[in-house]
Amino acid sequence: MPFVAKRCGVQFCPPSIVLIYESNIKDTNKMRKRIIPVRNFSKCSDCCMAAERMKHHIRHRAYLESVSLGQLERLHIVLRDHMQGHSLEHTLASLRLDPEEDLNKLDDEELARKKAQMDKLFERNRRRKDDPDFVYDLEVEFKGEVAREPCSWDEEESDDGF
Amino acid sequence: MASDANGIPELDQDKYDADEQVKIICLGDSAVGKSKLMERFLIDGYRPQQLSTYALTLYKYNTTIDRKAVLVDFWDTAGQERFQSMHPSYYHKAHACIMVFDVQRKITYKNLTSWYTELREYRPEIPCVVVANKIDADMKVTQRNFNFAKKQGLPLYFVSAADGTNVVKMFKETIKMAMSYKQNSSDFMDEVMRELENFELEQNKDLSLQTAQEGLKPESPESV
Numbered sequence A: 001m002p003f004v005a006k007r008c009g010v011q012f013c014p015p016s017i018v019l020i021y022e023s024n025i026k027d028t029n030k031m032r033k034r035i036i037p038v039r040n041f042s043k044c045s046d047c048c049m050a051a052e053r054m055k056h057h058i059r060h061r062a063y064l065e066s067v068s069l070g071q072l073e074r075l076h077i078v079l080r081d082h083m084q085g086h087s088l089e090h091t092l093a094s095l096r097l098d099p100e101e102d103l104n105k106l107d108d109e110e111l112a113r114k115k116a117q118m119d120k121l122f123e124r125n126r127r128r129k130d131d132p133d134f135v136y137d138l139e140v141e142f143k144g145e146v147a148r149e150p151c152s153w154d155e156e157e158s159d160d161g162f
Numbered sequence B: 001m002a003s004d005a006n007g008i009p010e011l012d013q014d015k016y017d018a019d020e021q022v023k024i025i026c027l028g029d030s031a032v033g034k035s036k037l038m039e040r041f042l043i044d045g046y047r048p049q050q051l052s053t054y055a056l057t058l059y060k061y062n063t064t065i066d067r068k069a070v071l072v073d074f075w076d077t078a079g080q081e082r083f084q085s086m087h088p089s090y091y092h093k094a095h096a097c098i099m100v101f102d103v104q105r106k107i108t109y110k111n112l113t114s115w116y117t118e119l120r121e122y123r124p125e126i127p128c129v130v131v132a133n134k135i136d137a138d139m140k141v142t143q144r145n146f147n148f149a150k151k152q153g154l155p156l157y158f159v160s161a162a163d164g165t166n167v168v169k170m171f172k173e174t175i176k177m178a179m180s181y182k183q184n185s186s187d188f189m190d191e192v193m194r195e196l197e198n199f200e201l202e203q204n205k206d207l208s209l210q211t212a213q214e215g216l217k218p219e220s221p222e223s224v
C-alpha cells in the first residue's frame, strides 16, 4: 500500500473528508493531509452510496484503501446530520452503543445505526454455512441451574417486583 | 369475535386450528436478535413473508414430528416491538412463544416482565421459552442464573445467533412443546370463553352506538 491512513475526520464547510496519512512512496514516510471534497451531496443523500462512490473514486481510492467502507459511511453520516441541523453530539451518540439506552424508543434509521454497530461483533463471531467447521445443530452444555451464580441484574428484585 | 382478533385480512388464522399447522411467536425488545435467530435456524433458505403494513414478518418451516408432516409459521415482529406491545392478532391462536433478551443489555432483560405479562393476557397457557442471546459476546453470562426464567418456571436457553450455539436445539424443542400443547390443551374452551366475553363487550358497545349489526364486522386493518 503506497498510502496508509492514520486518522480521518470531516470538515463541514465546504463538506469534505479529511485524511491524515503516511506516504510510503520514495521512503519519505512523512505524514500528509488530504482534503477530499464531498460533491453532489445533500441532506437527503444516501450515505452508504456516497461512501462507496468516494471509496472507488479514481483520484482518491489509493488514499482510501486502508479506510473501511463503514468508516467512510459514518463520516458521511456526520456531514449529512450536520446539514439536517443535528448537533455533532447527537450524531456521535447515534453512532455509539450505550448498553443502558432503550432502543425501543428509536426510529428506523436510528435503530439501523445501532444495529450497524452491533454488526461488527456479530460478523466477527459469526460462523457461516460455508465455513469448513460449520455445524448446523451446534449444541453446547452449560452449567446447570444449581451450579450457576446469581446475576447482578436480579439484585433490585424487591423494588420492581421482578 | 374470532375475526376481531384475527385482524389481518391477508391471513387466515383459522388454518392454525388444523392438526398439522403450528404458530410460534417471537417477543422481545428491539435489536435483541429475534430476526437473526430465525435466520440462523432457517439457514438453508428461507423466504420470509413481509407484511409491512402490520410490521410483521412470517417465516415458514416444514418438518416432521412423529412421522407426521408439520408446517410451522414463525411470527416475527418488524418494528411493532417499538410500542412495547403487540396487536392482539399477533397472539391470536399462537401455540408457543420464544421470548428473547440480549445478554449485553440489562434493559432488555428487565423488559421481559412486561412482554410476559402481555403474553399471558392473551395466551395464559401456551409454552414459553426464555432465550439469552449473544452469549458469544460474553461467555461468562452462561455461569449466571437469570431469575426471571426460574421464577416463572420457564426453560432458559443460552444461545448465539452469531456462532449458532444452541439455536437449533432451542427452536426444535419449542416446536415440540407447541405441538404437544396443541394436542393436549383445552384451547377450544379458551376460545369459547373468550368469544363469550367479547360478545358481552360488543353488545354493550353496540347498544351505545346503536349499530347492532356493525359489531359483527371485522375491525378495520388500520387499527393494527
Ligand SMILES: Nc1nc2c(ncn2[C@@H]2O[C@H](COP(=O)(O)OP(=O)(O)O)[C@@H](O)[C@H]2O)c(=O)[nH]1
Residues within 6 Å of the ligand: A115, A116, A117, A118, A119, A120, A121, A122, A125, B028, B029, B030, B031, B032, B033, B034, B035, B036, B037, B133, B134, B135, B136, B137, B159, B160, B161, B162, B163
Ligand atoms: N454478537 C452478536 N450479535 C448479535 C447476535 N444476534 C444478533 N446480533 C446483533 O444484533 C443486531 C440486531 O439483531 P436483529 O435480529 O435485527 O434484532 P431484532 O430487532 O430483535 O430482530 C444485529 O444487527 C446483530 O448485529 C448474536 O448472537 N451475537
Ligand SMILES: [Mg+2]
Residues within 6 Å of the ligand: B034, B035, B036, B076, B077, B078, B079
Ligand atoms: Mg427483527
